Amino acid sequence: MHAAWLVFRKEWTDALRDRRTLLMVLLSSVAIGPLLLVALSALVADVEAQADEREVWAVGIEQAPTLRNYIERQAWTVKPAPADHEAALRKRSFGHPVLRVPPGFERDLADGVAPTLTLVSASANPRARGSAGAVARLLQGFGQEQASLRLVLRGVSPALLQVVQIDELDLADPQVRAAQFTRMLPFFVLMAVLYGALHAALDTTAGERERGSLEPLLMTPVPRWAIVLGKWGAVASVGMAVAVLSCFSFLPGQWLLRSETLAAMFQFGWREAALFLALLLPLAAMLSALMMAVAIRCKSFKEAQANNTVVVLAVSLVPMLTLFNQSGEQPWHLWLPALAQITLMQRVLEGEALGAADLLLPLAVAALISAGCIAYVARQLRAAALR
């Protein structure tokens, strides 16, 4: 065990001396939290701002004083739309739906002839599309008011026309809604851990082979399992350090939130950070062992890098399973490393409680795979040194 500790200390010093790689890893892992949050909050703030602005951009509104009166009573403002709005909407340089009022609107309305209002938007223009619904609802409100007035004039109760009433009840609480925006956060944290450990995993295995320092190392009277254990410990610690840094970078990152709603909904405190770490640390250990097992068969750092692309790809594709699979969370999701962690981290963000079993199952899977990979590396070590 003492020998494993010596190997660990040497590999750890070695990894810390690789300043340039370390700097890149740290920058990407520490900066990722705040950066993502800023980008997200800008997006959410933009959406919120548009939802809040109660504006109707219209052409020919001067021919419809009744409609204008209604719109202004609903505390909306009417703005004149540019003449070339069609082209602008197509080019997406103009982000509002445009209401077109036909000539003779007021007269038709008084005569009881239903005049046609046109709401111009483009489905390829998401910003215009987003507020088109609100404007359409506003116009429907106007139609309903007019109809009610006419019925009342004729002594008929407007309730006769309303056979059913619809009440909308949104079951998603604010945290779940925020989680839609913060869904990708766990994924980025996971990738930061993976890339953080990658370089160290390759350097201690394939790199050691390429340098020709593995053969002398095996000629010392240190058992092979101690060498591998020390190396794995160092690689896993690098991955874990990245996990700790990227998780805690979300804490100060929250101050940068521009959107107040998101700030209120994205609750990432010490408890969430601790739960994230409980999930990520075993995964960091497992991924380190896995990447070392892949790399030990490779003669050079480059070859190992190419081979480990498979691991990186698998870890980045596994979370996609939840995208393709619309049937929701399945019990087996917790058996699959990476997917289990992502699923559970999303649950943490949604404010759901995690049971002990939820944490223990992925931990057990990670421990099993790590042990298998370490045994494999120890077995391959001698053959690797000589080839």
Place this chain on the structure above:
Amino acid sequence: MIEVSALHKAFTQGRGRARRVVTAVDGVSWCAADACITGLLGPNGAGKTTTLRLVAGLLTPDTGQIRVDGIDVVREPQRAQARLGVLSDARGLYPRLTARENIVYYGRLQGLAADAAARRADALAAMLGMAALLDRRTEGFSQGERMKTALARALVHDPSHIILDEPTNGLDVLATRSLRETLRRLRDEQGKCIVFSSHIMQEVERLCDQVVVVAGGRTVAEGTVAELLARTGQTDFEASFVQLAFAGPVAGQAR
């Protein structure tokens, strides 16, 4: 004292139909005495490196015996390894560590305490004339500087037996000369048992007390340079070697 007797080692190459067995060492036997420099001389592919790897406990022989001071390398590899200092073909150093850290790391792995390993590093640096290099990172070391660091690393635990696999590969005249000096001093002052492999005649001629000529995985001749010259009736050691190494198998077939 290193005793090697009737050593066999074969490797399997490829898989399935392309599979074939290559015999690298086919009955090599020799003995290296203490306070003596023994040269393992042979053409490329003669099985020198494999033999030395077997002695170092890095490979397990198919049959045959290796004893280091009477310790069976196959049965107790770690005890034997503690008595061996091996400068193998692969002389990789850790580029981000200083020469001192490289040497001390191996000292610690060999079981030395931190201060003992540090003292050994200083002593070896003084002996090898590399004291000025000690606190530089090994990144960017020249071939000679690398070889000195690797040699110091192999000797850090003060082994009684030293094995060097083609130590002069890639070294210039001055570095070769200084290595020769060092090996002589290790033999004369400390009575080490030194085995080194080479395919360079002059080196073996100048340095070795005893020569083992290996060809085709077998020992074809053993003795001092003078004895080998007398045996072949040559005055030139190179001619003597060619006669021994390349005529050996033919003579064996004729028998």
